Structures are given as structure tokens and as C-alpha cells.
Amino acid sequence: xxxxxxxxxxxxxxxxxxxxxxxxxxxxxxxxxxxxxxxxxxxxxxxxxxxxxxxxxxxxxxxxxxxxxxxxxxxxxxxxxxxxxxxxxxxxxxxxxxxxxxxxxxxxxxxxxxxxxxxxxxxxxxxxxxxxxxxxxxxxxxxxxxxxxxxxxxxxxxxxxxxxxxxxxxxxxxxxxxxxxxxxxxxxxxxxxxxxxxxxxxxxxxxxxxxxxxxxxxxxxxxxxxxxxxxxxxxxxxxxxxxxxxxxxxxxxxxxxxxxxxxxxxxxxxxxxxxxxxxxxxxxxxxxxxxxxxxxxxxxxxxxxxxxxxxxxxxxxxxxxxxxxxxxxxxxxxxxxxxxxxxxxxxxxxxxxxxxxxxxxxxxxxxxxxxxxxxxxxxxxxxxxxxxxxxxxxxxxxxxxxxxxxxxxxxxxxxxxxxxxxxxxxxxxxxxxxxxxxxxxxxxxxxxxxxxxxxxxxxxxxxxxxxxxxxxxxxxxxxxxxxxxxxxxxxxxxxxxxxxxxxxxxxxxxxxxxxxxxxxxxx
Amino acid sequence: xxxxxxxxxxxxxxxxxxxxxxxxxxxxxxxxxxxxxxxxxxxxxxxxxxxxxxxxxxxxxxxxxxxxxxxxxxxxxxxxxxxxxxxxxxxxxxxxxxxxxxxxxxxxxxxxxxxxxxxxxxxxxxxxxxxxxxxxxxxxxxxxxxxxxxxxxxxxxxxxxxxxxxxxxxxxxxxxxxxxxxxxxxxxxxxxxxxxxxxxxxxxxxxxxxxxxxxxxxxxxxxxxxxxxxxxxxxxxxxxxxxxxxxxxxxxxxxxxxxxxxxxxxxxxxxxxxxxxxxxxxxxxxxxxxxxxxxxxxxxxxxxxxxxxxxxxxxxxxxxxxxxxxxxxxxxxxxxxxxxxxxxxxxxxxxxxxxxxxxxxxxxxxxxxxxxxxxxxxxxxxxxxxxxxxxxxxxxxxxxxxxxxxxxxxx
Numbered sequence: 001x002x003x004x005x006x007x008x009x010x011x012x013x014x015x016x017x018x019x020x021x022x023x024x025x026x027x028x029x030x031x032x033x034x035x036x037x038x039x040x041x042x043x044x045x046x047x048x049x050x051x052x053x054x055x056x057x058x059x060x061x062x063x064x065x066x067x068x069x070x071x072x073x074x075x076x077x078x079x080x081x082x083x084x085x086x087x088x089x090x091x092x093x094x095x096x097x098x099x100x101x102x103x104x105x106x107x108x109x110x111x112x113x114x115x116x117x118x119x120x121x122x123x124x125x126x127x128x129x130x131x132x133x134x135x136x137x138x139x140x141x142x143x144x145x146x147x148x149x150x151x152x153x154x155x156x157x158x159x160x161x162x163x164x165x166x167x168x169x170x171x172x173x174x175x176x177x178x179x180x181x182x183x184x185x186x187x188x189x190x191x192x193x194x195x196x197x198x199x200x201x202x203x204x205x206x207x208x209x210x211x212x213x214x215x216x217x218x219x220x221x222x223x224x225x226x227x228x229x230x231x232x233x234x235x236x237x238x239x240x241x242x243x244x245x246x247x248x249x250x251x252x253x254x255x256x257x258x259x260x261x262x263x264x265x266x267x268x269x270x271x272x273x274x275x276x277x278x279x280x281x282x283x284x285x286x287x288x289x290x291x292x293x294x295x296x297x298x299x300x301x302x303x304x305x306x307x308x309x310x311x312x313x314x315x316x317x318x319x320x321x322x323x324x325x326x327x328x329x330x331x332x333x334x335x336x337x338x339x340x341x342x343x344x345x346x347x348x349x350x351x352x353x354x355x356x357x358x359x360x361x362x363x364x365x366x367x368x369x370x371x372x373x374x375x376x377x378x379x380x381x382x383x384x385x386x387x388x389x390x391x392x393x394x395x396x397x398x399x400x401x402x403x404x405x406x407x408x409x410x411x412x413x414x415x416x417x418x419x420x421x422x423x424x425x426x427x428x429x430x431x432x433x434x435x436x437x438x439x440x441x442x443x444x445x446x447x448x449x450x451x452x453x454x455x456x457x458x459x460x461x462x463x464x465x466x467x468x469x470x471x472x473x474x475x476x477x478x479x480x481x482x483x484x485x486x487x488x489x490x491x492x493x494x495x496x497x498x499x500x501x502x503x504x505x506x507x508x509x510x511x512x513x514x515x516x517x518x519x520x521x522x523x
Numbered sequence: 524x525x526x527x528x529x530x531x532x533x534x535x536x537x538x539x540x541x542x543x544x545x546x547x548x549x550x551x552x553x554x555x556x557x558x559x560x561x562x563x564x565x566x567x568x569x570x571x572x573x574x575x576x577x578x579x580x581x582x583x584x585x586x587x588x589x590x591x592x593x594x595x596x597x598x599x600x601x602x603x604x605x606x607x608x609x610x611x612x613x614x615x616x617x618x619x620x621x622x623x624x625x626x627x628x629x630x631x632x633x634x635x636x637x638x639x640x641x642x643x644x645x646x647x648x649x650x651x652x653x654x655x656x657x658x659x660x661x662x663x664x665x666x667x668x669x670x671x672x673x674x675x676x677x678x679x680x681x682x683x684x685x686x687x688x689x690x691x692x693x694x695x696x697x698x699x700x701x702x703x704x705x706x707x708x709x710x711x712x713x714x715x716x717x718x719x720x721x722x723x724x725x726x727x728x729x730x731x732x733x734x735x736x737x738x739x740x741x742x743x744x745x746x747x748x749x750x751x752x753x754x755x756x757x758x759x760x761x762x763x764x765x766x767x768x769x770x771x772x773x774x775x776x777x778x779x780x781x782x783x784x785x786x787x788x789x790x791x792x793x794x795x796x797x798x799x800x801x802x803x804x805x806x807x808x809x810x811x812x813x814x815x816x817x818x819x820x821x822x823x824x825x826x827x828x829x830x831x832x833x834x835x836x837x838x839x840x841x842x843x844x845x846x847x848x849x850x851x852x853x854x855x856x857x858x859x860x861x862x863x864x865x866x867x868x869x870x871x872x873x874x875x876x877x878x879x880x881x882x883x884x885x886x887x888x889x890x891x892x893x894x895x896x897x898x899x900x901x902x903x904x905x906x907x908x909x910x911x912x913x914x915x916x917x918x919x920x921x922x923x924x925x926x927x928x929x930x931x932x933x934x
Contacts, residue, residue, distance in 0.1 A: 402792040410783055413776040417756075438788045 001338065002271070004029035009272045011511060012283070013348030015393045015475055016361060017298035019287050020348065022393075022492045029509040030342075032383070033271055034518030037258040038333050040310020044090070047314050048097045051251065055317030056325065061098065061181070061249055067106040069178040072171075073098060074148075074201055077116035078126050079354035081187045081255060082515075086306040090253050092132035094183045094314070098251070099135065111173055112145040115182070115200030117207065118443070118450035119355065120404050121147040126358070150203030150450070151440045158205065159244045162236035169206035170197060175246060184252040188377075188517060189223045189330045192252050193323035194238025195231065202237075204434050204452060209233055213422040216462045221376035223519055225327065238319060251316040252326040255309035257333055257516040265305065269516055295399075302351045303358050331379075334519040338383060341522065343507030344499045345384035346492075347374045349394040350515055355449065355457070360401040363480050364408050364416075364454050366394050371471065372460030374514060380522040383510055387469040389499035391492070396476030396484070403447050407439045411454035412483065420485035422462040430455050470502045526562040526675030527897055529555045529589065531604035539592030547905030550591035551898055558897055562607070564678075565671040569634050569657045571682045573617055575624070577919040579694050579891060580673025581611030582904040583702065584727070584812075585835045586665075590901060595837045602666040603659035609673025609917070610665030613688065613697040614680075621688040623700045624673070624680050625872050626664035627858050632681035633658050645868070648708075648858030663858075674894065674917055686872050695885030698916055699732070703884060704875035706732030706810070707740070709833035709856030711864070713806045715741040720784050722777065722823055723769075725810035726750030726759060727907065728887060728914050729833050733808050734769060735762040735882050740864060740874075742766035745784045747804065749777045749819075752908050762882060774819065781823040803828060803849075812836035821845040831856050891918035 002008070010021040011031060024031070041047045052061040065071065075091045078084070095112065102110060112131065114122050127145065128136045139145035148171055149155055157175040159168040174180050174197070182200075186192045199207060209215075210233035216222070218229035225231040241248070260269045264286060267279045275283070290298050313329040315322045353361060353369040361369070370392040375382065384390060400409045415429050430452060433439065439451025464471075471486040472495040478488040489495035499507055512520060535555040543550030567574070586608050588594045610626035629647035630638035633656025641649035654660040661667020664680060671678030688697040706729050715721055721743040723733050734748060746769040748759050756771040763769045772780045781804050782789050791798035803825035809816050812834030818841050820830045826849040833856045846853060859871030878884065889912030892900035897917070904915035 406792065410779050413772055413779060414770065414783065417772070432783075436783070437786060438782065441788060 001336065002031040002033065002273070004031065009275070011272050011513070012268065013346075013393045013511075014350035014515070015348060016395045017295065017302055017351040018290050018395070019283075020393055020475070024509060024511060025496070028506055029511065032336055032338055032510060032512045032518060032520055034257055034514060034516040035333060035336060037256040037310070037516070038312050040256055040312055041314075044311040044314070045093055045097065047311065048094050051314045051316040052097060052101065055249070056315055057321040058249065058317035061316070062101050062105060064179050064247070064249060065102055065105040065107050066178075067108070069107055069109065070176060071102060071107050071110045071179055071181065072174045072177040073110065073112045073181045073183060074115040074174060074197070075112065075130065075183040076185045076191070076196070076200070077114045077119055078122050078130070078357045079119060080185045080191065081307070081309060082352050082354060082357070083259065083303075083305050083307050084129065084357065085255070085309045087129065088132055089130050090185055090255065090311055091130045091183050092135065094251055094253065095131050095135055098181050098183070110139070110144060112139055113171060113173065113201065114147045115196065116148050117200050117202055118150055118204065118453050118456075120443070120447045120449045123447065148201060149444055151444050156203050156205075159246065160240045162233075162240055164233070164236060166209035166233060166237055167205050168198065168237045168240040169203055170201040170241070174201050179247045179249060181249045181251065184250070184326075186252050186254050186326050186330055188334070189225065189327050189519065192250075192326055193225070193231065193234065194241075194319055195234040196250065197241060197248055197319075198234045198237035204450070206237065208434075209237075211456045211459060213426050213459050213462045216459045217466055219463060221378050221382070221463070223376050224379045235320075248319055249316065250319040250322045251314065252322050253311060254313045254326060254329040254333065256312050258309055259307045259516045261308040299351070299360070331519070334517055335379065335521045336518045338510070338520040338522045341381055341385040342383055342388065342510035343385060343503040344389045344391060344496070344509045346509060346511040347390070347392045347514065349374070349392050355453070356401070356404075359404045360399055361394075362400040362405055362408050362412070363396055363398065363484055364411060364457050366396050366473075367484055368457035368460045370394070370461070371464035371468075372457065374512065375461070375464040377512070377514065377518070378520045378522050382467060383512060383520045383522055384468065386467055387503065389470045389472060389502050389507070390464065390468050391472045391474060391495045391499060393474040393492070394476055396473050396480050398477060398480045404449060405454070406442055406448050407433055407436070407451040408449070408454045416483050422459055422465060425455065425458060470499065472498050524562050524564050524676040525558070525560045525894055526607045526671070527609075527894060528557055528559050528562060528605050528607055530557070536592040539590070543591040543593055547587070547591065548898070548902045550593075551901045551905075554590045554592055556590040556608070556897070558894060562675065565669060567679055568669050572679050573682065575612070575614035575616055575622065575678050575680050577609070577612055577614045577673050577675065577678065578621065579613050579698050579916050579918055579920075580609040581698050581702065581914055581916040582900060583611055584729070587901065587905055588835065588837060593837050598662070598666070601653045601660050601662045603661050603668040606661070606666055606668050607672035607675045607678065608665050609675070610663045611698060611701045611916070612664070612673035612678070613694050614673075614678070616685065621694070621697065622685040623688055623697050623872070624664055625684045625686060625704075625859070626701065628653065628658060628661050628663060628667060628670070630656065631683045645861030645870075647860050649860070673919075674897070676919065686876070689876070689880075692876075692880060693885055695888040696879050696883065697885075699879050699884040699887055699914065700872060700875045702728050702914070703732045703736070703878050704859040704871045705729065705856075706833060707736035707874055707878060708859045708862065708871050709733060709808055709831050710736035711740060711862050712854060712856045713737070713741070713808055713829060713831045715743050715806055717742070717744065719743040719805040720745040720747070722747040722749070722781060722804045722807045722820075723810060724749050724774075724777070724807060724816045724820060725834060726752070726755040726771075727810065729810035731758060731762055731887060731913065732884070733810050733833060734759055735878055735884070737808070738763040738766040739878055739881070743806075746770070747772065747777065747780050747784055749774045752911070754911050755908065774815075777819060778823055785825065802826075805829070806831065808833055810834045814839040814841050817841055821849070821851060824849070824851050826850055828852070829854065887913040888916055889913050891916045893918060
């Protein structure tokens with residue numbers, strides 16, 4: 001963390017597919033930088049083999065397999081990691097290791113499912129990137145590698161209910177398998193645990209019990225499982241799965257913070273006061289290049305970036321035992337101690353979030369990234385005090401990917417035109433979108449997020465909406481920003497002026513720089 | 524007397540049509556409309572005709588089309604030059620009564636006996652003898668050289684055209700009676716059922732009034748309204764009242780709204796060219812009458828549905844294939860006459876008075892201008908939606924007239 005004084009240089013803020021350099025007010029601003037990347041494991045493949053041979057609170061994978069069994073390997077979808085990783089993807093390494101053991105044992109009935117819940121289906125190229133060509137070519141042509149379909153009337157099974165009345169619904173193939181091997185890529189501490197199976201292989205019937213406003217408002221934060229109603233609900237659903245005899249062999253992996261490597265983007269991971277003249281020149285060159293490009297051109301360039309993450313841990317075995325260790329590894333990489341809350345928190349939103357990989361970050365996803373993910377990257381207390389102001393920088397244009405986000409367009413046009421109140425949105429509109437046959441059709445046959453997905457994005461920000469006194473978007477399209485219920489500002493200075501009206505003059509400011517990913521441990 | 528006059532000046536009509544392509548203002552300036560102060564008041568064409576002094580007279584979409592040379596040549600045989608425009612008229616009669624003029628010049632006004640079959644049935648808007656009797660050709664007051672029009676200091680009208688204004692209505696309420704009659708005639712022609720989904724295209728004067736009429740007499744299950752400007756949303760809501768909660772969206776979003784409202788499937792992305800809905804709304808009321816609006820009406824109406832054209836079209840070029848392939852019925856809705864409501868035959872104007880009174884529709888009058896500022900008035904009317912207004916009118920009270928409220932200076 002850095003306290004800003006008069007000698008502090010302008011700092012870099014992500015601004016969607018562009019960048020901004022902003023000077024922060026001296027003597028009342030501080031910068032929370034993400035931690036440096038941890039060293040990766042020397043031999044990832046050996047670590048993976050060791051994890052499945054010597055699992056935690058479980059028999060080794062080999063002993064859970066038998067020749068005539070039904071084996072389902074589920075894996076995290078394209079929403080992880082961000083940005084995507086260089087080949088070979090860790091999922092490929094883990095799946096190949098699992099398949100080697102299965103082949104040794106003589107298991108034939110193997111299905112691989114992209115556990116995408118209500119996310120969009122992955123394309124062939126995206127699946128190949130995740131699992132590798134060898135796995136794809138061996139299983140996809142025979143219909144044994146596919147995207148989860150939560151709306152398949154013959155493909156989903158309700159396992160039971162929790163003591164809270166929460167239905168537990170997962171893929172029938174998974175439910176009727178002798179073993180589910182779930183391959184996780186735990187990018188942040190929200191990921192993994194029972195959330196993998198209970199959410200990733202579920203559908204609307206199961207998800208609605210925790211993907212709702214009440215749950216999200218009782219979740220402080222969804223990155224802190226000990227204070228997350230979202231996780232408690234998933235864990236209750238997991239218990240129902242376990243009690244129903246559904247066996248899950250959980251494999252979780254963590255990666256370091258090396259998003260930008262040593263190439264031209266390395267400067268993005270450096271602290272501005274450590275920039276060399278060469279870094280500065282590189283940055284100005286990259287910025288000028290992007291600024292001159294069309295939005296489509298910028299998007300193509302940036303989404304093609306593949307991060308050189310290194311594997312920092314892999315653990316396998318019983319779901320909850322594995323997940324406790326995984327979470328510690330995530331925290332080791334990402335936690336940053338932050339003392340005290342701030343009046344104003346500042347975020348620079350980058351070009352990609354979990355739901356716009358190879359796509360467009362539409363206004364609803366801007367809200368979700370800023371007020372959902374970034375705001376919730378805390379343990380203890382939010383970085384910004386109650387009634388404080390969140391300022392984020394992003395162009396926030398009225399632009400949507402028509403194939404990936406069709407129901408988002410309607411959500412923006414119909415729902416947000418009426419109200420931005422999550423409770424009212426949930427009450428008046430959710431079921432209609434969730435049960436819309438056209439959205440179902442597009443989710444199942446095209447590459448569309450489920451009709452209800454924009455609602456979940458809005459709910460993801462509902463804790464922040466309740467906590468904050470105001471939200472200001474710097475550089476956003478004014479009409480679009482207002483439709484979101486936020487205030488537009490053309491410059492950071494204007495945004496701070498607006499914030500001062502809400503929190504008083506000379507507010508304290510905390511700029512949380514992300515990416516790379518950091519998580520504030522606020523005392 | 525002072526009056527705005529349109530002469531049969533073909534070069535000016537042509538110039539106006541060309542200039543209108545550059546915008547409403549150039550079209551008006553190039554057009555055939557002229558302010559003159561030497562116009563002879565019209566003579567009384569026959570018995571039961573009286574003189575009227577206009578108090579206020581509105582500017583309608585058809586007036587704008589005329590002064591900008593955009594009207595169809597269909598009208599040529601059924602208008603007579605030179606004429607004084609203005610068919611939305613509130614006036615004083617010689618006995619000092621305030622009256623609204625029902626401007627259609629049917630057989631009774633023309634002194635034609637026996638009256639034509641349409642007039643005999645009360646469908647005076649469909650009168651087939653618009654060039655007969657003791658009047659020159661003219662489908663309405665405001666398009667006939669013998670009657671004068673509302674954009675002047677004096678005109679003549681047949682007693683059958685007059686409706687006395689009750690005291691509880693002010694001049695602006697009264698001014699809205701004629702356009703309200705047009706809109707509700709279209710709304711009732713749509714024969715909307717209680718389970719229907721209806722789309723109203725356009726949130727100008729006719730669109731607003733159609734919403735009010737639909738909500739009052741045949742509230743559908745769902746009502747979609749396309750409105751280009753954000754301020755129009757609240758007004759649409761207030762006009763619909765408690766009968767139905769309309770979903771108001773921009774014209775670009777109507778396809779998607781229709782898909783949602785009717786649980787339709789879509790081929791292609793709604794809102795993008797090439798998109799097709801599997802279903803659509805039962806009834807579309809087009810209160811615009813442009814190529815774009817008619818095309819959209821055909822795109823959002825379900826197979827076998829109905830499109831009611833309330834807004835006046837001109838010469839439009841569009842693809843009618845969806846009309847054919849989806850077996851959509853298109854019906855015009857011009858003027859007024861006799862309506863059947865709950866089994867009762869009632870004059871459209873009587874229903875219009877009721878709707879105006881219950882909704883205080885005079886609030887839709889956004890600004891009035893003297894005749895001298897006719898160019899400003901016409902520019903304002905052509906851009907009313909963009910400028911946050913709806914109905915623009917001429918204020919014709921004499922300077923010493925004890926006029927009611929005026930809206931000079933209001934938006």
C-alpha cells in the first residue's frame with residue numbers, strides 16, 4: 001500500500017479497453033497494490049499426479065475407479081481464469097492426469113462436462129483451449145465431451161432439498177455417475193468447494209435459492225466464505241449431494257498473479273513509482289496504439305492476450321477439506337492488509353470480467369464487475385465505509401453482444417428503464433426472464449447466457465448498492481450510466497467533486513489497483 | 524382579415540418537398556403557405572351556415588405534411604385552392620357560445636340530398652360526395668376554399684358541424700376534442716379484446732390519445748408504446764391510468780418488447796434487420812404513418828393480426844411481403860362518425876368530449892403562437908417531441924378579447 005504525496009506520479013487506471021493516467025490528491029489518498037506473483041510449482045504435472053495419488057481425506061483416485069463404472073469429469077468453464085491462460089491450460093493438465101489413471105483402470109464410460117451452470121456454452125475453440133486437442137478429439141466426436149445444459153428436460157435431476165427448503169438440482173449424468181471428478185481453477189476465493197458441483201452443474205431450480213438478493217445482502221463478502229450466505233447455501237446443497245450418495249473427488253488448483261509476463265504488457269503489473277523511462281515509453285506506446293484503434297480492434301487485441309500464470313498449488317480429495325487448503329493458497333497470493341475504511345474507493349475496470357470473455361463488457365457487466373466483484377474483494381469490512389462513494393473508470397457504452405447477451409439487452413431496455421432496485425427487479429421480472437422460451441432456446445442451442453443471468457449480475461452488486469452512498473463512473477456514456485442509476489463524470493476531478501457532495505469535503509480516497517487481482521483484508 | 528393561405532402553387536409545393544428533405548424548417552419556408560392580411564372572409568354557402576371567430580386552432584401532422592409539400596396527390600381532387608388550413612378549431616359563434624368544429628364536410632354540410640350511404644349511416648368520414656353540393660371540393664374545413672379554416676380570424680361552418688363546449692372545459696381542452704376523436708375512432712376500429720397485446724407506435728398527439736382511448740374503452744392485457752423521448756414515458760403512463768400499465772420503449776426496442784410480451788421466438792436478433800418474430804402483438808395502432816412505422820408494424824404484429832393506421836401516411840415505399848406471408852389485416856382509420864360502444868351508437872365527438880374531460884387533455888397543448896409567428900409555430904410543431912412538447916396551436920384571440928389562459932412562453 002502506498003500513501004500518495006506530492007511526489008507520487010500519476011497512476012494507471014484501467015478504463016475498459018483503454019487506460020487512464022490520473023494524479024490522485026496528495027495527503028489523503030492511498031493506493032492498494034496487488035501482491036507480487038508467488039513462485040510457481042517447479043513441476044506442475046508431478047504435483048497434479050501426487051495430488052490425485054495422495055489425496056486429502058479420500059482414497060486415491062485410482063482406488064475410486066473400476067472398469068464398468070460411470071465416470072463424469074466436470075471442469076470450470078471459460079469464466080476462469082481472467083484473462084485466459086497460455087496453453088496448456090491447467091484444466092488440460094489435470095484432466096489428462098485423471099484420464100491416464102482412468103485408462104489404467106479400464107474405465108470406458110467417461111463423460112466430460114463444462115460445468116457452466118447458466119453461462120453461455122463454450123465454442124469448440126474455447127473447449128479445445130481448456131482441455132487440449134488430444135482430450136477434445138478423443139471425446140467430443142463421440143458426444144462424451146460437451147457443455148452442461150441446465151435446461152435439458154431429460155438431463156437434470158432434483159436430488160433433494162436442504163433443511164432450509166433449498167432444492168438441489170444437478171446434471172442427471174453427474175447424478176447417476178459412480179464418481180464425479182470436479183476440476184477447479186480457483187482464481188479467487190469465491191471459487192470451488194461445494195459451489196463447484198452445486199452451482200456449476202445445476203440449473204435455475206437449484207440456483208435461485210442462493211442467487212438472489214437476500215442471499216447476496218447477507219454475504220459479507222462472497223470472497224470470504226466464513227461470512228458468505230452464498231457459500232453456506234451451497235454447502236447445505238453439497239451436504240444433500242453427499243447424503244444422497246453422490247461421490248465427488250474434488251481437484252482444486254491455484255495460480256499466481258502473473259497476468260502480464262515479461263512482454264509489452266509487463267508495465268501494467270508494475271507500480272508507477274517504479275516505472276523506468278523505458279516502462280513509461282512502453283506504456284505510452286501501448287496506450288497510444290489502443291487509443292487509435294477501433295473498439296472492435298482493441299477488443300480483438302486484448303482478448304487474444306493469454307496470461308503466463310504459474311500453478312501455485314493443487315490439492316485433491318474430499319471437497320471441504322480440499323477447499324480449506326485451496327482458500328489459504330488463494331489468500332497467500334491475493335490478500336493485502338488494509339488499515340481502516342475510506343470515504344471514497346476508486347477502481348479502474350479492465351476490459352474483461354468473468355462473463356465477457358471473447359465478448360463485450362456491456363453496462364450490466366460493468367455494474368457487476370465494479371459493484372459485484374471489485375467491491376466484494378474484501379475480508380473483514382468493505383474498503384469503503386458505509387455511505388461512502390465508489391468511483392470507477394470505464395467507457396460504459398450502450399453496447400451488447402447480441403449472441404452472448406440477448407437477455408441483457410432486454411434487461412437494460414425494459415427492467416432498468418423501470419427500476420434499479422434489486423428487490424423490485426427480482427420480484428417483478430426474474431421469473432419471466434428465467435422461463436422465457438426464446439432465451440432458453442438460445443442458451444441451449446446458441447452461445448447465449450441464460451435469460452436470468454443479467455438478474456444475477458445485478459444481484460451480485462446488491463450488497464454494494466445497499467452499502468454505498470453513491471456510485472460515479474468516470475468517462476462513461478452519460479445516458480447509459482444514468483440508466484444504471486449511477487452518476488457520470490467526465491474526469492476524475494469531477495467525480496471527486498461529486499463524491500464530496502455525498503461524503504463531505506476532502507474525503508479520504510483509496511485506489512485499489514486491480515488487475516492483477518488483490519483482495520483487501522480490512523481491519 | 525388576416526389568414527394563413529395555401530395557394531395552388533406547384534413550384535412551391537415541389538420546392539417544399541425538396542427542402543423538407545433538409546429539415547422541417549426549410550420545408551416550411553419554401554412551401555406555399557403565406558400570411559396575408561387582405562383575405563376576404565368567406566361568404567355563407569347556404570342556409571344553416573354561420574360565421575365563427577376562431578379562439579385557437581391546432582397544428583396537426585397532416586397540416587405539416589401539406590405545408591411542407593409532403594401530402595399525397597390523392598387529395599388533389601378533394602381539396603380546393605386557395606384554402607386556409609386549420610381543422611382543429613375552437614371558435615366563438617355569433618351568439619357568443621364556444622364551439623368545437625367537426626370539420627368533415629359531409630353531405631349534410633354540403634346540402635346534398637339524399638345523403639350518400641356512408642353519411643346516412645353516420646360514417647361521415649367516408650362521405651363519397653366530397654365535391655358535390657353547394658361547396659367546392661374539400662374533405663374538411665381547412666381544405667376547402669369556400670369555408671376558410673382555423674388559421675385565420677374568421678371562417679364559416681354548418682350548424683351540423685358545431686359542438687358547444689361545456690364550461691368546465693377550457694380552450695385547450697376543447698382544442699383536443701378533434702384529434703381525440705380521430706385517435707379514439709382508430710382505437711375502437713382496432714376491436715381490441717381483453718386478452719390482447721397491443722402496440723401503439725408513436726408518442727405524439729395521436730399516440731397519446733390512442734393510449735388514453737384504448738385504456739378507456741378496450742383495455743388490453745398488455746400495451747406496448749414506442750416513444751422516442753424519455754419524457755414521454757410518464758405521460759403515456761398517466762394517460763393509460765389504472766386500466767393497463769404500458770411498457771414504453773424506444774422505437775428501436777419495440778421488436779424486443781413485442782417478443783417478450785408475447786413469449787415469441789425469434790429468428791435473428793430482434794432489433795436487427797433480418798430478425799423475424801414467430802408471433803407478435805395482436806393489434807398494432809400506427810400513429811405515425813411513415814415507411815419506418817408501417818414496416819415496424821408489420822414486423823411486430825402476429826400472423827393473422829391487425830394493423831390500424833391512424834397516422835396519415837403519404838407515398839411510402841416498403842416491403843409488403845410480411846403482410847402477405849403473415850396474413851396481416853391493415854385498416855385505415857380516418858376521421859370519425861358514429862361509434863358502437865357497449866351496444867350503443869354514439870357520435871365519436873361525444874366520446875371525445877368525455878375522454879378530454881376525464882383526462883384533462885388540454886394539458887397536451889404545449890405552446891401557442893400568433894399567426895405572425897407561424898414559421899416558429901410550424902417548426903415547433905414539427906419538433907414537438909424533441910422539444911418536450913406535444914400539441915402546438917395558434918392563439919387567435921383578438922388583442923382585446925377577454926381570452927382565457929394562454930400558453931405563450933410555455934414550452
